[in-house]
Amino acid sequence: MWVDPNLNDFYSRVSRIEKAHAKGYGFEAAGTLGRKASTRHGSRLLRLAKPLVLALAVGIGLKGVIHYYVGPQTYESRVSALAAGSGFDPVGAWLMHADPGMLWVSSQLRALLPR
Numbered sequence: 001m002w003v004d005p006n007l008n009d010f011y012s013r014v015s016r017i018e019k020a021h022a023k024g025y026g027f028e029a030a031g032t033l034g035r036k037a038s039t040r041h042g043s044r045l046l047r048l049a050k051p052l053v054l055a056l057a058v059g060i061g062l063k064g065v066i067h068y069y070v071g072p073q074t075y076e077s078r079v080s081a082l083a084a085g086s087g088f089d090p091v092g093a094w095l096m097h098a099d100p101g102m103l104w105v106s107s108q109l110r111a112l113l114p115r
Helices: 005-022 044-070 072-083 089-096 100-112
Strands: none
Touching: 044 072, 044 100, 072 089
């Protein structure tokens, strides 16, 4: 009986693929959308930085809206009173201090929504 040598090569490749699948590896053709298309790419630092930047932007925006609605004098007096407090009040005063981003948001709101 004659056996094709290519058939032995084929079965050895199939065996390697089955072992790899058993270990959890996957095979995808180039140009197709598979599991790799839906996974996140990028470094761990970048994945951590995105939510932090979003939280920072939301915080600055919220501070700007509060500054716009209560006014600059009232805002500064409340932050000063918070700084004079005890416990975590000075930490809150440090977080709520007037920064350039907050003042920019407040000025943009003042221009868009005059009182």
